Amino acid sequence: MKIGFDNDKYLKMQSSHIRERINQFDNKLYLEFGGKLFDDYHASRVLPGFCPDSKLRLLKELSDMAEIVIVISASDIETNKMRGDLGITYDSDVLRLKDEFEESGLYVGSVVITQYSGQNSADLFKGRLEKLGIKVYLHYVIEGYPSNIPLIVSDEGYGSNDYIETSRPLVVITAPGPGSGKMATCLSQLYHEHKHGIRAGYAKFETFPIWNIPLKHPVNLAYEAATADLNDVNMIDPFHLEAYGETTVNYNRDVEIFPVLSAIFERIYGENPYKSPTDMGVNMAGNCICDDAVCREASCQEIIRRYYHTMDRFLTGDCPKDEVYKIELLMNQAGVTVHDRRVVDAALARAEETDGPAAALELPNGSIVTGKTSKLLGASASLILNALKELAGIDHKVHVISPEAIEPIQKVKTEYLGSKNPRLHIDEVLIALSISASADPVAGLALNQIPKLKGCQAHTSVMLASVDVKLFQKLSIQATSEPKYEKKPIYQ
The missing domain is CATH 3.10.630.10 (dip2346 domain like)
Structure with a gap:
C-alpha cells in the first residue's frame, strides 16, 4: 500500500x-x-x-x-x-x-x-x-x-x-x-x-x-x-x-x-x-498529508465503494433514492465512474463468461484473480481460495482442499443444519483449508497467505450473503457488490 x-x-x-x-x-x-x-x-x-x-x-x-x-x-x-x-x-x-x-x-x-x-x-x-x-x-x-x-x-x-x-x-x-x-x-x-x-x-x-x-x-x-x-x-x-x-x-x-x-x-x-x-x-x-496524489486516489476509490454500498441498501429498501442521487453527484464531482474500480469490470466479465455469479480481487502487486460459483463453492469462497493459491505460487489446477473433504461439510449444512445452499462460504472454506493444512504442506502454504489479503479490493457480480460480507470485513478486504440479487427473494 x-x-x-x-x-x-x-x-x-x-x-x-x-x-x-x-x-x-x-x-x-x-x-x-x-x-x-x-x-x-x-x-x-x-x-x-x-x-x-x-x-x-x-x-x-x-x-x-x-x-x-x-x-x-x-x-x-x-x-x-x-x-x-x-x-x-x-x-x-x-x-x-x-x-x-x-x-x-x-x-x-x-x-x-x-x-x-x-x-x-x-x-x-x-x-x-x-x-x-x-x-x-x-x-x-x-x-x-x-x-x-x-x-x-x-x-x-x-x-x-x-x-x-x-x-x-x-x-x-x-x-x-x-x-x-x-x-x-x-x-x-x-x-x-x-x-x-x-x-x-x-x-x-x-x-x-x-x-x-x-x-x-x-x-x-x-x-x-x-x-x-x-x-x-x-x-x-x-x-x-x-x-x-x-x-x-x-x-x-x-x-x-x-x-x-x-x-x-x-x-x-x-x-x-x-x-x-x-x-x-x-x-x-x-x-x-505527505502524498496528496495517493490520498486523492484512495478517496476516489472510497467514493465508488460508498456508491455500491448505497445502491445495495437502496435495493434492500434501507435508504431513499435521494441518497443514491447524492452519491452519484459526488462521483461526478470527483470525476470517477465505477469503471475506475478495476475489480468491477473483471468480476462482470467473469460473470458473463461463466453465466453465473462471479467475483474478482486485486492483489497487492496489482494482478487480478477471479472466482466463479460452482457446485462446491460460492463465488466469494472460490475467489479467496484462488487468491491464496496465487499468492503462494500454487498452480490453480492443484487441489489444496479435496472435493471429498468438502462434501461432508455440505452434508452437515443441508441435511443436519437445514441450509438450502450447499455451497461453502468463505469461513467454511478457510476452516476446511486449515484442516487440510495439518497433513498437506501445500495447503499450509496457501493458508499462510491470509495476512496478505489485508487491504485488497474485491467485487462480486451479485449481492453478497451476510456471512461473506462479515468475512470480507474480518479479512480487511474492501469489498463491493453489484446491486443485484442472485435470485429475487421474497423473504430474506
Whole structure:
C-alpha cells in the first residue's frame, strides 16, 4: 500500500495542539470527540498511512491529564437504536466503549444520559450502570432548544442538568453515534463550571471534513459520501472567511449552529472566544498529508465503494433514492465512474463468461484473480481460495482442499443444519483449508497467505450473503457488490 499520510507526525502535532488549547482556558477543556475513537477504517482508507486506532493512541499519550465521559441519548435507549457497523444497540455500545477505554489504560469518569424526560428504559439503563459502579448523570430536555438562549443559559435550562464531576484538565466527551448530545453536554458543563468560578473551554475534534484542504478535494468529498444518510454537506466557513480572509472548510451543521453557539458563549463568558466554527476545531490531519496524489486516489476509490454500498441498501429498501442521487453527484464531482474500480469490470466479465455469479480481487502487486460459483463453492469462497493459491505460487489446477473433504461439510449444512445452499462460504472454506493444512504442506502454504489479503479490493457480480460480507470485513478486504440479487427473494 502506498502511504499518503504521516501518522507519527499526526500524533505529535495533534497531542501538542490539544495541550495548547487546554492552556488557553483555566486548565479545563471539554473536547467533543466526533467520529470513531478506534477502528476508524474510513480515515485509514482515504488517508493511507492513518492507523485505525490513531485517536485512541492520541488519547493514551494524553492519558495523564484526560478522562472520558460517554454520552447517550434517552431517546436512543428508548428506540433501541443500533450501530450499523457493529449490529449492537447504543446502550450496549456504551458498555463496550467503557471496557475498551479502560483496557487501554484510559480513565472513564461517568456516563451521561441526555434528552431525559422520564423514559422508563433510560431509568432501567441508569440502574444497570449504577449497579456496575458507574457514575450516571441526567441531562434534561430543554424547551425551545437550541433557539431559546435566555432559557437555555439559565438555572432552569443548563442549570437544571446534573453537574458532571470531573477531576482532570481534559474531559473527552464521546458517544456511540451522532445525535447523542455531545455538544449540549459540553456547553452545559461550561455553564456549571462558570457558576463554580472556572473558565472552562470547549473545542471540537472531528477528523472530517479536513478544514485546510480544498472544499472539493476527494478526501472531503469522500466524507460527504460517508455521511450521505445524515445529509451532511461540506461548505466554506463564511465566519472564518469574514474574520480572517482565509478560506477553510467545515460542514453545514457546525456552520448553521455557530450563531447560536456564539450567543451561548457570550451569555456564559460575556464574550465568544471563537470567531468561527473552524476556530473551535483542533484537527491537525490536513497538515500530515505527505502524498496528496495517493490520498486523492484512495478517496476516489472510497467514493465508488460508498456508491455500491448505497445502491445495495437502496435495493434492500434501507435508504431513499435521494441518497443514491447524492452519491452519484459526488462521483461526478470527483470525476470517477465505477469503471475506475478495476475489480468491477473483471468480476462482470467473469460473470458473463461463466453465466453465473462471479467475483474478482486485486492483489497487492496489482494482478487480478477471479472466482466463479460452482457446485462446491460460492463465488466469494472460490475467489479467496484462488487468491491464496496465487499468492503462494500454487498452480490453480492443484487441489489444496479435496472435493471429498468438502462434501461432508455440505452434508452437515443441508441435511443436519437445514441450509438450502450447499455451497461453502468463505469461513467454511478457510476452516476446511486449515484442516487440510495439518497433513498437506501445500495447503499450509496457501493458508499462510491470509495476512496478505489485508487491504485488497474485491467485487462480486451479485449481492453478497451476510456471512461473506462479515468475512470480507474480518479479512480487511474492501469489498463491493453489484446491486443485484442472485435470485429475487421474497423473504430474506
